[in-house]
Structures are given as structure tokens and as C-alpha cells.
Amino acid sequence: MFAKRLKILRKDLKLTQSELGKNLNLSQRAISSYENGLRFPDEQILNSFADYFDVSVDYLLGRTNIKNIYKNYD
Template identity: 45%
Template sequence: MALFCERLKLLRKERGLKQREMAEQLGLALSSYQCYEYAQRFPDFHGLIAIADFFDVSLDYLVGRSDVRERR
């Protein structure tokens, strides 16, 4: 799931958000969010949905199963 951390970082930067701001949006501690971007830890199912909803992308795109961002 290395692609997840890469996509997460890309999406965050596209929005012009800092890691701290992203952590706040998701209700996480900064260190918890950083673990996602550094592939040290991964969100649970509900966390993945929250991230996909925040960025308005499909779960398949978020986790690297598709290059299509749009939700269907």
C-alpha cells in the first residue's frame, strides 16, 4: 500500500494543506497522520472513507487500485 501514502501526500499538497492542518481535518494527532504519509500505519475502513470523502476521490484511487479519481 505504498501508493496510499504517496496519493495522500499528493492530495494534501494539491489542497495546499500542511500535515498539521490535515490531521486536524481528520481529527487525528499530528503524529498519527504522519504515520499515514510515512507508510508506518494505515487508517481503518472508516478513516479511509473519511479521507476519500474529504478529497472527493474514490477509495480505489486513494489506495492505488485505480488511476481514476472520480467516485462512481
């Protein structure tokens, strides 16, 4: 689920893998590996993705379909 959600979030922002990698100090190859399910990020990188896309880690992992529970209370 993580790989699919990462790719969707990136494409929603119209970013290339290289652009996302540059923004998060990761290589294009790393982003590609995450999106293709070949690698899984460590806790720090997972949190970086969540912060960057303003979603919860639970959303990235497929544990919920709510992107960010705190936005629902604004």
C-alpha cells in the same frame, strides 16, 4: 501507494499535516505515519480521507488512476 497518494492530495490543497489532521480529527503524528507508510488507516478513516478529498477509496489504494468516476459523468 496509499501513502504517496495521501501526501500528494494533501499538498495539492496546500495543507500541512497538522491542518489535515485537525480537519479530520486526527493528530499530525497520525497523518505523518500514514504518509510515511508506518501505519495504515482503518476502514472508517480511509473513507474519511476519500470523502474529504472527493476521491474514491480505489484511487487512494492505487487500484485506479481515476480520482472519482462520478465526476466524469457530470
